[in-house]
Amino acid sequence: MKDLSVYIHIPFCDHKCIYCDFYSLVSYDNENRFFEILKKEIRHFSGLLQDEYQIPTIFFGGGTPSFVDVAYISSVISELKQSFKFKNKVEITLETNPGTVDQKKLEQFLDAGVNRLSVGIQSFNNDELKFLTRIHNEKTAIETVNGAHQVGFENISIDLIFNLPGQSRESWINNLEKVIELPVKHISAYSLILERGTILNKMVLDGRIKMQDEDYDADLYETTIDFFIKNNFIQYEVSNFCKRGYECRHNLAYWKHKEYLGLGPSAHSFINKKRWWNISSLKMYINSVERIGNAILNTEQLEYEQLLDEFVMLNLRGSGLDIHELNSKFGATWISKNGSYLDKLSKGNYITNSNNEIKFTKKGYLICDEILINFK
Ligand code: SF4
The missing domain is CATH 3.20.20.70 (Aldolase class I)
Known part of the structure; x- marks a missing residue:
């Protein structure tokens, strides 16, 4: 399960x-x-x-x-x-x-x-x-x-x-x-x-x-x-x-980009590569669940690129990006595309790259938003 x-x-x-x-x-x-x-x-x-x-x-x-x-x-x-x-x-x-x-x-x-x-x-x-x-x-x-x-x-x-x-x-x-x-x-x-x-x-x-x-x-x-x-x-x-x-x-x-179910008005869910979110109105939420059992306002099917971007961004902002997991889920292209940028970040002491895990250092966390937008 x-x-x-x-x-x-x-x-x-x-x-x-x-x-x-x-x-x-x-x-x-x-x-x-x-x-x-x-x-x-x-x-x-x-x-x-x-x-x-x-x-x-x-x-x-x-x-x-x-x-x-x-x-x-x-x-x-x-x-x-x-x-x-x-x-x-x-x-x-x-x-x-x-x-x-x-x-x-x-x-x-x-x-x-x-x-x-x-x-x-x-x-x-x-x-x-x-x-x-x-x-x-x-x-x-x-x-x-x-x-x-x-x-x-x-x-x-x-x-x-x-x-x-x-x-x-x-x-x-x-x-x-x-x-x-x-x-x-x-x-x-x-x-x-x-x-x-x-x-x-x-x-x-x-x-x-x-x-x-x-x-x-x-x-x-x-x-x-x-x-x-x-x-x-x-x-x-x-x-x-x-x-x-x-x-x-x-x-x-x-x-870690795992699956979650959000219940109640305005809650978001992410299951089976789909994201959906509930209506942000208590009255409409109640009416909708009463009628059809859910109150989904909109659904978005996430494609490969979007899933990859989210996976990388969330893991890096969190406790680190596991390269094995990345490669087994998305193939090795991300690492090869970003190899020289990763080297630069590593030399500048913004990330550590060891034991197959890329992690922000304190210096990296301080400017992590800037770093993340530069990945290809
Ligand atoms: S209104 Fe205040 S207490 Fe209520 S959710 Fe917002 S921040 Fe929290």
Whole structure:
């Protein structure tokens, strides 16, 4: 049987953060209906896929999955268990926002089968949190992580955002120092991105906010890599760091170009060389799944070139490109076409090329987007 990672999009939030472009709703009148329909969508896909696939990882994202009643999450896990074969030790991650959980709720999530938390901290600085319009403060952030650890969560990840407008280097380093005092095994650290259609984008366009420049962004990123490496974390993707053995298996599936099924509004899937994505509207999602069992808005058949590009890009941004795997999937042409560029990168210390694996060095990660566009 083949592996199929499952992503579940829970589209409810307490409010809309200024920088966010994920599909989420502040009103949640349809909560009950949504979960009924989500289970119908699971059954629809299990009818098509259960003979061929087993589940190694489940990721509840959103939105704010920790915002809804634990019973809903628990019922989705049960539905998946009844509908698909589970692999041994399935990794089940729940995105959790401080301010939406207390100790009791965290304990209930653990009892429901969630075994990994991804906590949306973003910053430990109260002014920065206010700017990002998050509902928590430093105290709640720290209490959430410690509380999760106390109730028995051993695999805790946190998200951080750097290069906020006006954020000093000291303030960012202060954030990093707070992390390592906590029982955290994994960190995702992203630079603030201006997404179209967000309130933040409008604020920048109106001249009310000024973003910091790219060199400063690169400096903070380099500081981040150095800091985590010094503190015994490994970097296993451009923006992701962990203690050895705590790589997020679900994200590894994306970065290793494995197959995944996305359920819920706006979720994306990649199965059998096809990519499809669901409608980004809760109402339309509910109507569509009710009628035909799925809410697919569009499907794209990926051709050889596209699959090859994605495979190379994702693996290089991740923990490395396995040459044997590349050659057995796509033939040896990529290596021969890019041989001289790879030599140049290797001489410049941007990549290492040994044991049949090409990996970015720290210097390479710093300019990886520039490097990737130059491959043929
Ligand atoms: S809590 Fe997360 S998903 Fe919800 S609006 Fe804020 S950033 Fe977006």
